Amino acid sequence: MTFRLLGLGLLALALPTWADHPVALRLAAGTTPPAIDGRLDEPAWQQAPVYEQFAQFLPTDKLPARWRTTVQVLVTDDALVFGIRAWDPEPERIRAPLARRDQVKADQDFVAVFIDPVGRRRTAQYVRVSAAGAIDDGLFAAEEASEDAAPDFDVEAATVRLADGYSVELRWPLAALRFPYQACTQAAGLRQLPPEGVGPTCADGLPWRVMVTRNIPREDRTLNVSAPALTKDALHFIAELQPLDGLADLVEQVRERSFITFRPELTLRSTQGSDETGTRRSREASLGAELKWRPRADWVIDATLNPDFSQVELDEPQLAGNTHFALSVPEKRHFFLESADVVGPTQPDESGENRSLAAFYTRAITDPDWGLRATWRGTGAEATALHLRDAGGGPVLRASAFATRTGEQPRDSQASFARGRRQFGENGQLGLAGLVSLRDFGDGLTTRVVGSDGVWRAGDNDQWRGHLLLSATTLGLDADGQVLRVPTDRGHRAWLGWRHLDADWFANVNVEEISPRFANDNGFVNQSGIRRASAFGYLRLGEQELAGLALHESEAQLTLQETRTLSDPLLGVAAGQVVERQLRPGFWFAAARNTGVWGHVGLDQHRARSGGTLHPTRTLLLGVESNPGEMLSYVTAEIEWGRRLDVEADRVGNGLQAQTEAKLRFALPGGGWLELEQRLGLGYVNAPDGQRAFTDRSAQSLVVWHLSARDSLRLIHQQTHFTRRADAAANLSAADSRERQLALMFQHRVGLARLLSVGLNRASERPGRLRSRELFAKLALGF
Template identity: 80%
Template sequence: MTSRLLGLGLLALALPAWPSNGPAHPTALRLDAGAAPPLIDGRLGDAAWQRAPVYERFAQFLPIDKQPARWRTTVQVLVTDDALVFGIRAWDAEPGRIRAPLARRDQVKADQDYVAVFIDPVGHRRTAQYVRVSPAGALEDGQFSAEEDSEDTAPDFDVEAAAMRLPDGYSIELRWPLAALRFPHAGGAPWRVMVARNIPREDRTLNVSAPALTKDALSFIAELQPLDGLDDLVEQVRERSFITFRPELTLRTTRDSDEAGTRRARKASLGAEFKWRPRADWVIDATLNPDFSQVELDAPQLAGNTRFALSVPEKRGFFLESADVVGPTQPDESGENRSLAAFYTRAITDPEHGLRATWRGAGAEATALSLRDAGGGQVLRAGAFATGSGLQPEGSQASFARGRMQFGGLGLAGLVSLRDFGEGLSTEVVGSDGVWRAGDSDQWRGHLLLSRTTLGIAADGQVQRVGRERGHRAWLGWRHRDGDWVANVNVEEVSPRFANDNGFVNQSGIRRASAMGYLRLGPRELLVDMHESEVQLTVQETRTLADPLLGVAGGQVVDRLFQPGFWFAAARNTGVWGHVGLDSHRAKSGGRLHATRTLLLGFESNPGELLSFLMGEVEWGRRLDVDADRVGLGLQAELQAKLRAPLPAGLWLEFEQRLGLGWVEGPNGQRAFTDRSAQSLAVLHLSPRDSLRMISQHTHFTRREDASVALAAEDGRDRQLSVMFQHRVGLSRLFSIGLTRASERPGQVRRRELFAKLALGY
């Protein structure tokens, strides 16, 4: 303890003194018309920075909130003709300990030093655009949602940033074009901002420029501050028109082989994306023949012992414009994202062309889009015990619209979703959703969706026309958060015939109630110094609704969960959690309700600069073998590790490894099935703009033959390899060339593709 206090004292002496009478809020300096904007080089040496007001009232948020900031950070803001420019100075008494590896876009995480800027130009603190910049100039950007208190890194903004390492810290310049901000034409609230600074040492520290922000708040952006000094900026720029045109050319050659033979093809594809902001509150997007291949491969998931379809995140740019107007895209604290039931963009497989319009007002917002989809994906039809799937018809029109109005703390929205496959096959969904902020600690959310479809799935997996089927989905959720406890309570009902071919519906014909509660115990010392600690309890029960079509009787328990657990945070951004699962599950209608008894333990940490992230979770005990409809001793485990290493000549190596393993024993003590997955990702950063990336991943599911339950032996393998060189300058210039190989068994399916892609932004 004495050495720690001595170290803090030396740190305080090492820091320069600064005045405490600066502005109460971040304040911008308007540059005169025609004045030269600052050069974005990270130096903060331009004359304008000498005149800009300095804000430095930072407070600690992590590991313990409501504490004075130990590291000095200052913020300055300039306003040019077409952008906000942030100048941020981060002092550090031990600059040699700053962690600043080269990293891919959207990979600036808690294991690195960084500064982050959150902007809410609507001013209601419901959503915020954010950008993180590391001392190496690496970028992460995205959208933060207050409703889920979570961030979505998928959206990318056309920002420019530069960093400069200094003998006593580092400095950042961030240019945020006004064209990349979304705000009302008139009547909007003052623009709001917050700056955060991350310092990953033995105890990760996060300082914020909003001193009133505490962990008791419902969201991280609850205390965004007004950005002073803008004066009539909104009035001056709200009529400006911005246009972005992004043509792209893709060349590819493929070779596919299976038991039927080998096929070769060559293709040149010319596409384009167009974005027009005629004035501040409108954005028009168009896409023509987009090439959405060669995004990062979706991380493999253990799927051999699950009855239900799995969702994957969206990564395609066209769908990410103003994604918050469509609805939340990330899970809330309970881990659920029920908004995907209304609109799930990955249901649109291969768009040929599309058009979208988004509007924002001071108290309302709306978006509408329509795309022609070439098809090739899956159509889902869910039940209470499993998700059925069929091959999506080629050629369909997907349309979606949602509008929302805000009345103080109450937000109400209406939506419509249409999918027309032709030949009388269509699905229509209408509905409403809402959110109510009932004070500083409570939030209510819910939706009601009504569906009508003529598309069904035959026993052989082919789609077929059926009589018009109707269904509904209703959900109501309550979230509470204060200094003592956190709660999430949800009730929902999904009728047997509810379907949405523009959404994600993996279970229907059920009625469910769930609750998750966390009692916050605060800092504790028990074997280790806990910065935070909680005891937790999760309970849930899901019952069937009567479904004569599938022969499912009503009132059957599908699952019943009772999971007391714990969580605590410690040094090196370490979190440890666990629970006892005193659960019950039913595998099929009319089957036995099996008692499953498991123990789950997990941890995550940022151990150091080389091994920057480590996460592991294992669940062991009596687990359900879904296909065999029995319980056996089993395990499910996941491990993730990230390494970042400097190399000679200023190169950086980034390596990530994901491993998954699941198995359940049969009555004879042998493993009835084994489910494995693995993904290795290596990135050699040649410069901040150039990188060489390799991804290798595979899944492998095996099952022993078991005549007692009429199960045949299985051996399914899926392997993928991708190697790509990429040159990228923000969002304006992209060139990539690479090779992908894939194989699948059974079927002996093999695919090889060589590709080159060039995209330019104007």
């Protein structure tokens, strides 16, 4: 240990002077950029300023970091290169499994870089790099205080394990960053003198901001951040991003530079489908392409032609047998993920609602033939617009207060969407946006939506958000779910939300109204004809001790919600009926091994149909999640049991709903890593005679064999199974439906530029004896 400490001291003396904030070093013309191999041994690294003022954020904030971490930044003609050195006194305990993209989680040692090239700390692009070199990237949205891991950036990273830790090199191309058209010339002038040591604030731009984090999973997970001022009292995680100095000349030079990426793809496919009428086979070869053009810093143009999504992972199965409402699924197709924050946030808030999907839900686009999209981003405003042709075949939704009716989309529709947002105030405290959405199915079947949304940050602890959307549609569904043209139906959706966070308590309060005829075929609307008020809050109790167990954090929680109907004469729904009422006192605490435990008592009421009984339901929910160790890296389980509502039978019975997930990772003797994930879901409610009225099951098994950092073999098998016993008293027939899906795929991936996939997809559905099989091979190359 003495020699190790001596070595650290000598190395510290050899490094350049420490910086008070991150400072980038511009490489001189003709200098060879460092090779991205994880080794910080090139001459440029010996000259770059070093930043190491890290502070602890988890499990307890406001403490000095116990593990030393240093950050250096180099600037080349076309990229930022981060060199990060992570020292560890117990390097044998570093957790560094090979993992899929976007699967670098809290159970692994990693470093992360958050960049906000706009400088207002509203959104940040982030990249996590594990100690094994795996990448996890996406967008962090301050308004939602949440991450979206769907977007992928064309970054390159490498790591090296060392005797006293590990080092990381991360190359972030400027073409993968979205920043305004800033002018930092003297002619532009300065609004005010910049703070000491900070690069100039341009007349039409702000300094780029950055934060580096480091995760150390031990008995207690530790997260260190390079922004010492960041605490858990902040409204969001990127509230204290620091200026990245040394970029003024770079921004001036690259703001006019054009970047273009062309990605052609070839897919060979053999399919076979069968049902009760016979078997059908087909073979096809299809060419597709994607084009990304950044004509200058603030514009990005995306085009896609005949995209193929055969390599995208299957959606996770969901329990859907005891609800009349449609369920949303996350987007995984990369064309729709460019600058997703400009379209609008996509993560649910603390109440579980995802109101942003009412405006634009990309999964409403089923099978695009082609698409074109333009995105513009300035220092105080941004906008995006897209237009595409959809081959159709997906669901069309028409909602009411008690159910979502579903029909089949007409084929060959046109979808258009545009949204622009403007920020006001020195730090963008007020943001106002307008949007327009159009879906044209031909034959006079159209749906139009116009609206506005806004956000107001009322100080450091409070945020107000809201929107107003107006719709008009001529597309309706008959009693059998068939699409038909109807006289224009008009509707609205209004929502206002308040969010507060300080050192003592948190609150999220929302009120909204959705008129009976509101519809958006470019969005997700699964309930309408309601007025809802909801509130979720918690009181921070701080560090506690429970039965000898040290709790890092603890909270007392309360959820309140009431949903009532609006008058809907067309469907015969009277106004003022309670659809749902929630009263849920609960708790949450965090302990060792990144363990969280939560629970609540549900003193709720539910009504399953208009004019029906308002049923009291009494349930108890308990949940836990943890990172137990390096092999069993993650486990979570949640179970709710008690008196639950059987929606179809319109009665209450004893039952439960449970979900569990476990992840295992371990090294194989012959090399590589094996990744196993198992998800299980179970729900049931008993009939008055004590026998099972229905049972709803779901399961997903995922196995990934990482042959190397670039090559993997992935197997996914999942199924859902719903059964219901015949019940004459409730006028219900017996039901038995089952869906199975299997996907096997070998993939060779080099960043986002080169991809080779070969795979097999199989699916079956009962009743109906529907079966399908697909063999495919896909090659994509980026230029």
